[in-house]
Amino acid sequence: MSLTSVWCEPDLTAQGRQVGWIRVEHSVHRSAYGTIAIPFAVFANGEGPTILLMAGSHGDEYEGQLALTRLIRSLDVSRIRGRILVLPAANLPAVVAGQRTSPLDGGNLNRSFGDHYTDTPTGQIAAFIAEELMPLCDVMLDLHSGGSSLRHLSCSYADLSCDPAIAARTFAALEAMNAPLSWAQAGIPAAPVAGRAALRKGVMHLSGEFGGGGALNAADLNVAERCIYRLLDHLGILEMAAEWRAEIATRFVFNTQAHFTYAPGEGVFEPLAAPGDVVEKGQAAGWIHRPERPEDAPVALHFASDGIVAVTRAMGRCLPGDCLFHLLEETPRAAVLAGIKALK
CATH class of the missing domain: 2.40.50.100 (RNA polymerase II/Efflux pump adaptor protein, barrel-sandwich hybrid domain)
Structure with missing residues (x-):
């Protein structure tokens, strides 16, 4: 049996509910064999799509972290059809510090998904997400906010890909999320972000910006949760509760x-x-x-x-x-x- 510097304790092939850790080796003076224990949940029941729900790429973006923490505590695995992978605090050192970047290496996780991965804690986390988790997935939803330096109107976001069939399916998912603002862009910037890695792996990528300003906003948290549960319903993984069913007006937007x-x-x-x-x-x-x-x-x-x-x-x-x-x-x-x- 060989060892690895990053490993997942939950069994990704097992059915049922598992809440555990992804462990990243981090050898320092006070802990020679220490690890960074990133919380990770797997909910699997029967046949169906696999989705990765991720928040905490930036540690000072709180709405997505809390939305996924609530989901882990409350989700009844018997209600789902398929598999839900949940990372509520993806860059754990940044999350604990309440900072955009990791205090261990200065790493910005959502700028660490380029053509190669650095041999740092943040680079190792990005490599595991992109090379071990994404290939298992049909869809990824990456939750963000404006963080400490920006306030952001709540909006969903879709990387439409350059493939018309994938783009059409992604846009349908974006519409199903039914956020106040639905932001769609054809293609993805040539930046080392998680969406670029997802598209390289053939994974539908959706995201969103929900609040910010260095604090948690209840209204933005509500929009984030609404988008999560409406997307899960659209994919046939989990039927949404009645509170999320009413349609709201949305505006389609883009930027340059x-x-x-x-x-x-x-x-x-x-x-x-x-x-x-x-x-x-x-x-x-x-x-x-x-x-x-x-x-x-x-x-x-x-x-x-x-x-x-x-x-x-x-x-x-x-x-x-x-x-x-x-x-x-x-x-x-x-x-x-x-x-x-x-x-x-």
């Missing part, structure tokens, strides 16, 4: 680089728009002030595009390059479907 506003300099950011506002290109977005140089005039900011304010910076102080606003632009559902049909 012009939808971002970045800080041109250092100072205190004064926003002139709030999440949910509809703004126009050229409209005043805010000011950057320098209290340490009170005689200096503030720097004016303007939006470079029309759109809905989906993200605002939650921290008052900013440095050059910090994201201050992120807009999402509404698009007709028919336009999204036309884009899917045009994929080659």
Whole structure:
């Protein structure tokens, strides 16, 4: 029998309910044979799809972590058809620290899924998720929020792939989640994110942004849970409860680089728009002030595009390059479907 530096205690082939750990070797002065014990649950019952539910890639994004923690405590495995893999605190060191990145290695888990994996705790976690868990899955749902530095309107997100058949199935799943904002993009950025790894493995990738600002928001938590249970129902894995059945109005949205506003300099950011506002290109977005140089005039900011304010910076102080606003632009559902049909 050979040993490995990362291993899973629950049996991924067994039926029933298992809650245990993925263990990552972490040898340090105080614990030579120590491990990072990442909580992991497996619910399997009969034949059906396999889905990976993941939160805690970033430790300061709380809504998804709590939604999946509640699911683990409450889920009756006899009600499901298929298999649900649950990672509520994927980058555990970051989760425990309440930080975006791991205090052990500075690793950002959702930027660690590139063409190779670093030999660090965060890199080993990413490798296990991508190479051991994703190949078992039909679908992945990765839950995020704005974290400590950003406030994000609740929205679901779909990487539509470049394959028209996969894109159509993914868009159907996005619609079924029925979030207030349904954000769909054809293809995926060439960035080392979990969605890129999922698509490489042929796994349908869905995600979402739910709240932020360094705190837990009950309304955003509710949207996250709604998306989870409606998706499980759509996939035929778990029939949703009555509380999630009522349809709500949704707006289909997309973004480009012009939808971002970045800080041109250092100072205190004064926003002139709030999440949910509809703004126009050229409209005043805010000011950057320098209290340490009170005689200096503030720097004016303007939006470079029309759109809905989906993200605002939650921290008052900013440095050059910090994201201050992120807009999402509404698009007709028919336009999204036309884009899917045009994929080659």
